[in-house]
Amino acid sequence: MKTILKQFFLQNGVYFLGAAMLLAVLAFGLAVGSLLQMRSQGRRHRALNRLAHSRQFLERLGEVVEGVDRLARQLDALKAEQEKLADMLSKCARTPVVQRFNAFEDVGSDLSFSVAILDGEGTGFVLTSLYGREETRTYAKKVSGGTAESRLSAEEQNVIREVCSRLKLVHAP
Numbered sequence: 544m545k546t547i548l549k550q551f552f553l554q555n556g557v558y559f560l561g562a563a564m565l566l567a568v569l570a571f572g573l574a575v576g577s578l579l580q581m582r583s584q585g586r587r588h589r590a591l592n593r594l595a596h597s598r599q600f601l602e603r604l605g606e607v608v609e610g611v612d613r614l615a616r617q618l619d620a621l622k623a624e625q626e627k628l629a630d631m632l633s634k635c636a637r638t639p640v641v642q643r644f645n646a647f648e649d650v651g652s653d654l655s656f657s658v659a660i661l662d663g664e665g666t667g668f669v670l671t672s673l674y675g676r677e678e679t680r681t682y683a684k685k686v687s688g689g690t691a692e693s694r695l696s697a698e699e700q701n702v703i704r705e706v707c708s709r710l711k712l713v714h715a716p
Contacts (some may be wrong), residue, residue: 640705642698643689646673659702665689665712669699688712 552559567708594600639660646655654674665688672681684693689707691699 613639635662636662636667638706638709640702641710642702643699647675649676650674655698657696657702659686659699659700659706661703661706661710663688663690663710665707665710669695669703671696671699 639658641656641658643653643656645653655672657669657671659667659669665686667686669684669686669691670681671684672679684691684695684699686703688693689703689712691703695703
């Protein structure tokens with residue numbers, strides 16, 4: 544067995560020696576690269592150390608910290624203002640929807656209408672005007688949470704449903 548191993552190493556020893564040399568060269572290259580990087584980092588560290596002990600650097604660093612604190616306070620104030628405005632906006636009337644229709648057979652065009660004006664919570668009113676040849680009537684019906692307190696016509700239900708879908712409310716009629 545010893546002779547087989549000895550013969551194997553004698554025949555392939557050159558390859559093992561070449562591989563060992565290649566590994567040695569790679570290790571040397573990595574060592575040189577690491578040394579150069581450490582020298583560069585050392586220079587930077589010494590320069591930063593000199594700056595850290597200078598009065599001007601410490602003053603500038605203090606100014607930067609104060610600026611960051613000031614920005615954090617301003618950001619908190621803006622966030623509070625944004626929340627306040629979002630709350631106010633949810634209570635404003637928005638996305639009115641109008642539907643015109645022909646209320647009576649003897650009137651030639653869509654002169655009657657229903658309009659729903661609701662806030663972000665689905666509270667507001669639906670206004671309906673019925674136009675006829677002899678008279679015009681206007682009705683206002685209260686809406687709360689996307690639901691009316693009184694009976695609604697099909698047109699009134701349509702405009703409320705449309706507003707609620709735009710507001711993404713689930714209480715539409």
